[in-house]
Amino acid sequence: MTSTHIDVGAIDFAALGAWMDAQGLPGGPIIGTAPVLGGTQNVMVRFERGGRAYILRRPPMHARSKSNEVLRREARVLAALRDTPVAAPRLVAAQTAREPVFYLMEPVAGFNPSTGLPEPHASDPAIRHRMGLEAAAALAELGRVDPAVLPGFGRPEGFLERQVPRWLRELDSYGELDGYPGPDIPGLPETADWLIRRTPRTFTPGIMHGDYHFANLMFASDGPRVAAIVDWEMCTIGDPLLDLGWLLATWPSNSGHVPGLPPPRDIIAYYAALSERDMSAVEWYAVMACFKLGIVLEGTHARAYAGKAPRDIGDLLHATTLELFGRAREFMEGALG
Template sequence: MDADLDILAPIGPLTEWLDAHVPELGNGPLRTSLLSGGTSNVVLTLDRGEKPMVMRRPPAVPPPGAEKGVLREARILTALNQTDVPRPICYGSCADESVAGAPFYVMEKVEGWAPNLRDEKIHNEPPFDTMPYEYGIPFAIVDGLIKLANVDHEAIGLGDYGKPGPFLQRQVDRWAGQLASYKERYGYEGRELPGYAATEEWLRGNVLPNETRGIIHGDVGTPNMMFHHGPPARLAAMIDWELSTIGDPMIDMGWFTGGMRDEDEPDREFPTALNNPANFPTRQELGRYYCAGTGRDIRDFDYFGVLAKFKSGCLLEYKVAQAEAGILSKETGRFFARIVEQCFVDTGRMVERLS
């Protein structure tokens, strides 16, 4: 056992638990290594002589709600074991903190590669950083989202996984309330955000009358995906299910395609985290592909594009508020201020075109 991984102590109860619940791991001495660590979760590899696996658990000093979040993530992955959705297999979860010091779950160690974020851009592994291979990456992700959207969540035991009642009708209040909360939380008086008011008004007046209920991943982006090695692009697993819920799954498409080229404005330059945006399809291409696979109406696609950018702008303004409060640097605040402003400039332009 690595000395710097004593957050797993005591090792005896953990080994006994693995013997009883995850025999697929093997029965040899437990070897561990830190795969990744952060403020919300720690990911460790587990090896006992058979096939290596991964443990996900909160850090030694967990943020509020981290323990509940780990078990929630374990629940959805366990339910998805019954489906063909690309995701890590969940082998077991444990809420008893005496076993490893915190709740945890054990999942498959997925073989493959994941895009990485550096210099504020998303970079793919060669040859997927060049055409024609990079063009297939988003289609592979949408293949996974189609499979997810087509899952009967009630049939796999997730009928109570999200809040009851209409999902879309409460979204504007949810994110507008989030934005307003920064005043009390950070003493932030806010600022003028051109496009915000028009976007909020349009969303309230254009809620879809008939929403579809299904599983939402909640954080769809290439860094939260793993791909099989070698072309063509094939999705191995969607990871990081912390923000998953039940609602209208088409919002995942609005979130995912928000930084892609727009056929309605082909010549407009736009900020994006994609390193080679010209190598990606347009957001409409992906929307049509998704609708063909799910039976959804492409006429609804723009609504979710507006809603996703509205949510993003409201959420990310907390970075600006933290910078004003001295929690983050002024430089960081200015960086996120530009992103938020662009979100509402984009949505303002979109609702003007759709009105």
């Protein structure tokens, strides 16, 4: 969610306070400023004003080319989800008309399992087991939201048919990096062919998170409930079952420190009980997620050959890519059946 090196003093809090006044938010001095540490390059700072706590999310001081547009999309998504039952951070107000784009949201009362488990979670296996089911429940809730709340967002027409060609093109583009010998990924062509032949012919469009796994979930401090799904920058209108596939593809390796989670079959069954979506091709979505994520991670491996990423990180992610394609093979052979 943020960079680990945040110069809070570089933020113009006087200007922020004036903007908050114009939004009709409680006034007074801004106090208790502190960086919120997490995963991406966007900046998040917690502060209090007028007896209310906020999280400010804005681009880094040296913004990337798409930083502001990403935050515009996030703010739009959070605004659309604000009045739904979806476990998303609650948007307070957003400044999207000029750059830098930023928004304020309410702090989430909870924890991310990638940083470890508090009590009672650490010592209660029933809570840990239930956390996995609650991850499926929160995803099913998102899948029930009418995508009409985000008009013009994404391109659901032909969404599934575009996936394999889109990611094969991405893989081909790595060949432009100096020194990269090309993808050494056993099972790559067979997996692509399997996906193309079995692409579901129809689906019901819905809101997709786009990167749904445990590291992007915050859980309630007092039990297994998902308190918030975070990091919405990949959100689009597509097929929500691909989010379920993403959860299965990363299960349980991306769950942080949560032993005793239910097996993938139980996740699928729990999601199916809460959703009216057609689950007959669930293996396809899991294989597609392995295929896409594996190709995304291979990009860092390719950049490492070109000296644009650390070689040890590139090698580690290449090994993860091979694991994902191995998992895809297991799914193709009926591991979820």
